[in-house]
Amino acid sequence: MAVTIIDVAKKAGVSPSTVSRVITGSSRISPQTTERIRTIMDELGYVPNSIAKSLVSKTTNSIGLVLPKPAEELFLNHFFSELIRGILTQCSRAEIDLMMTTGATEREEVDAVSRLVRGRKVDGILLLYSRKEDPTIEFLQKQDFPFVLVGRSNYETPIYTVDTDNKQAAFDATRHLIDQGHQRIGFVSGPPNLVISEDRKEGYLKALESAGLPLRPEWILEGDFLQESGYRAMSIIMSQPERPTAFVVIDDMVAFGVLRGLTELGVRVPQDISLVGFNNIAVTELTSPPLTSIDIGIYELGYTASQLLHKIVKGEPASQNRLIIPHRLIVRESSLFRVN
Amino acid sequence: MAVTIIDVAKKAGVSPSTVSRVITGSSRISPQTTERIRTIMDELGYVPNSIAKSLVSKTTNSIGLVLPKPAEELFLNHFFSELIRGILTQCSRAEIDLMMTTGATEREEVDAVSRLVRGRKVDGILLLYSRKEDPTIEFLQKQDFPFVLVGRSNYETPIYTVDTDNKQAAFDATRHLIDQGHQRIGFVSGPPNLVISEDRKEGYLKALESAGLPLRPEWILEGDFLQESGYRAMSIIMSQPERPTAFVVIDDMVAFGVLRGLTELGVRVPQDISLVGFNNIAVTELTSPPLTSIDIGIYELGYTASQLLHKIVKGEPASQNRLIIPHRLIVRESSLFRVN
DNA sequence: ACGAGTAGGACAAACGTTTGTACAAATGGA
DNA sequence: TCCATTTGTACAAACGTTTGTCCTACTCGT
Numbered sequence A, B: 001m002a003v004t005i006i007d008v009a010k011k012a013g014v015s016p017s018t019v020s021r022v023i024t025g026s027s028r029i030s031p032q033t034t035e036r037i038r039t040i041m042d043e044l045g046y047v048p049n050s051i052a053k054s055l056v057s058k059t060t061n062s063i064g065l066v067l068p069k070p071a072e073e074l075f076l077n078h079f080f081s082e083l084i085r086g087i088l089t090q091c092s093r094a095e096i097d098l099m100m101t102t103g104a105t106e107r108e109e110v111d112a113v114s115r116l117v118r119g120r121k122v123d124g125i126l127l128l129y130s131r132k133e134d135p136t137i138e139f140l141q142k143q144d145f146p147f148v149l150v151g152r153s154n155y156e157t158p159i160y161t162v163d164t165d166n167k168q169a170a171f172d173a174t175r176h177l178i179d180q181g182h183q184r185i186g187f188v189s190g191p192p193n194l195v196i197s198e199d200r201k202e203g204y205l206k207a208l209e210s211a212g213l214p215l216r217p218e219w220i221l222e223g224d225f226l227q228e229s230g231y232r233a234m235s236i237i238m239s240q241p242e243r244p245t246a247f248v249v250i251d252d253m254v255a256f257g258v259l260r261g262l263t264e265l266g267v268r269v270p271q272d273i274s275l276v277g278f279n280n281i282a283v284t285e286l287t288s289p290p291l292t293s294i295d296i297g298i299y300e301l302g303y304t305a306s307q308l309l310h311k312i313v314k315g316e317p318a319s320q321n322r323l324i325i326p327h328r329l330i331v332r333e334s335s336l337f338r339v340n
Numbered sequence C: 001a002c003g004a005g006t007a008g009g010a011c012a013a014a015c016g017t018t019t020g021t022a023c024a025a026a027t028g029g030a
Numbered sequence D: 001t002c003c004a005t006t007t008g009t010a011c012a013a014a015c016g017t018t019t020g021t022c023c024t025a026c027t028c029g030t
Helices: A005-012 A016-024 A031-044 A050-057 A078-093 A106-118 A135-143 A166-179 A195-210 A227-237 A252-264 A298-314 B005-012 B016-024 B031-044 B050-057 B078-093 B106-118 B135-143 B166-179 B195-210 B227-237 B252-264 B298-314
Strands: A062-066 A097-101 A124-128 A147-150 A161-164 A185-189 A220-222 A246-249 A274-278 A292-295 A322-325 A328-330 B062-066 B097-101 B124-128 B147-150 B161-164 B185-189 B220-222 B246-249 B274-278 B292-295 B322-325 B328-330
Touching: A005 A016, A005 A031, A016 A031, A050 B050, A062 A078, A062 A106, A062 A298, A078 A097, A078 A124, A078 A252, A078 A298, A078 B078, A078 B097, A097 A106, A097 B078, A106 A124, A106 A135, A124 A135, A124 A298, A135 A147, A147 A298, A161 A166, A161 A298, A166 A185, A166 A195, A166 A246, A166 A274, A166 A292, A166 A328, A185 A195, A185 A227, A185 A252, A220 A227, A227 A252, A246 A252, A252 A274, A298 A322, B005 B016, B005 B031, B016 B031, B062 B078, B062 B106, B062 B298, B078 B097, B078 B124, B078 B252, B078 B298, B097 B106, B106 B124, B106 B135, B124 B135, B124 B298, B135 B147, B147 B298, B161 B166, B161 B298, B166 B185, B166 B195, B166 B246, B166 B274, B166 B292, B166 B328, B185 B195, B185 B227, B185 B252, B220 B227, B227 B252, B246 B252, B252 B274, B298 B322
Parallel strands: A062 A097, A062 A124, A124 A147, A147 A161, A161 A322, A185 A220, A185 A246, A246 A274, A274 A292, B062 B097, B062 B124, B124 B147, B147 B161, B161 B322, B185 B220, B185 B246, B246 B274, B274 B292
Antiparallel strands: A097 B097, A292 A328, B292 B328
């Protein structure tokens, strides 16, 4: 049916191996032959069968992207699309195919990765987010399969990683509020099993401490990365007798929920309560008031991670195994209010 | 290195073909043998090499997703992430891998698809959006390769398609404004080479006509699907001597740009100018004012398209080759103002 | 003019599966 | 008891490449 290397060889009157060497650009073929065969390939419309190639070369020219469990919820947070945008752009430039996978449960996730990895469908794996205990990471390590993690690893073993300095970022966010005069600052966190939640909480706590502010556990709430959890957090906080005057919120999407909750309760932002979010996703500018956020360079995070993985897969050892993408605070109206 | 079917066969004292038939579940193998071999596969930790399997079966258990040209811009519009969310969820449930591809130019896009298709890396292709003239579609048709298009095709030939009734949707949006008493309604369109732009414009025009309202070409503007183009559109419109009292905007993201432009110019929404957008992406609720929009069921669009493609790839002919996902108008504050 | 060295290409094995066909043993009917 | 089926398994070819090794025919120096 399709044109194979053999058809080309026949028409050119050479052996398949010669054609193959033309394709791979071996030096053993004379320029004339190369030229002649190239022409014939074009005439016949030959395209190499990448499956066959993969079988012998044990390489696929594609990488796998493993998305955190609930694909359904995933893209509800703009963070992931932005990350994928960076990854995809890099892959596209490098002419590498990107394979996406996910699983409804942790178990399914490992299965899916296993299919990809041990079925040799990809050359490397890109992991988004890390849990404190992550079966997928453990699996990949045991298989000694190349992978890069976006986020900090909680494991002792060295892992290729592209990350934000989340502790510092949270410190900066909190510090900003303190600089605005706030003394009572709450924190809306993410799922406790994620490394990122811990890191950001730690930064927040450190900032409080360094400013000599007391820790108020009842002002620290846990959620996930969806709007709803921010909304819920507010209904809890606002029913308390004593309230913070500002919140550091682990994620912009959650911060939107917080904002919505406050607005519905008639609380003014930033006059009554100030807010700082994380990630600086595109819509932070559009809300009212626009949201102060830490820009962590999501796109670059993805782009860099993809780049690093490609290097590793090709066997070019990277200079370091932990890359940090710089962050910066973007001040908008939601925190522009000085407390006297 | 890795465990192969041969290792399993050896250990079991049978031939590789027997093991293979156990895997594929052929009826020719006795239950005892099946059971015995299953155990051995588990012991050895055997995972089939999908590449080898693909080579002989000419099937890959993955589909390709072709993203419209600029991957860089792509995810700036939440539309695509939502679509991919639907696609990915379906793929994940069907245990099919999703391969993403894109190209910086039209030429590159076709090349990338060609590599995927003729290199046999995927069994089918999912296309997002369609241009009036689309080289990728033409290529796939010529290759007689299974594909499904999200969006209406402009070609005569029958193409599997999952779409919104965009003419009707635009009609409904416009009609809503007319019902609010508006007589002077502008339209911010998308790139003229896209089928969707044409369809929505057509619906808009039809609604005007059916209400006996005159067509004002200077109130029809073209943009892309990014915020900026909405912003620019407003600066053009607002410099005109006579202005509309409402706009139908082809896309929510663009509508945000419009909103921002108007706000900066001190124009009140909806009192001075009302707005209706399309797609009902998640953040429409968060803007001030919240944006009226047509919910086109993006997630289902993706889910259904993926499902349809899988059917086609498997050879189960679908009942119809054009599926329409229903839409509905979601009225929010941006159009809640009656013109007397 | 002759042997050594080199360049250009052919051959065949290998990658890990699937699958059509052949074969042996077991079963059944007469 | 014997032949005809059926059942279960083995054999080998095929999928389309890549790559190590071998072969042939130059080119060049002497």
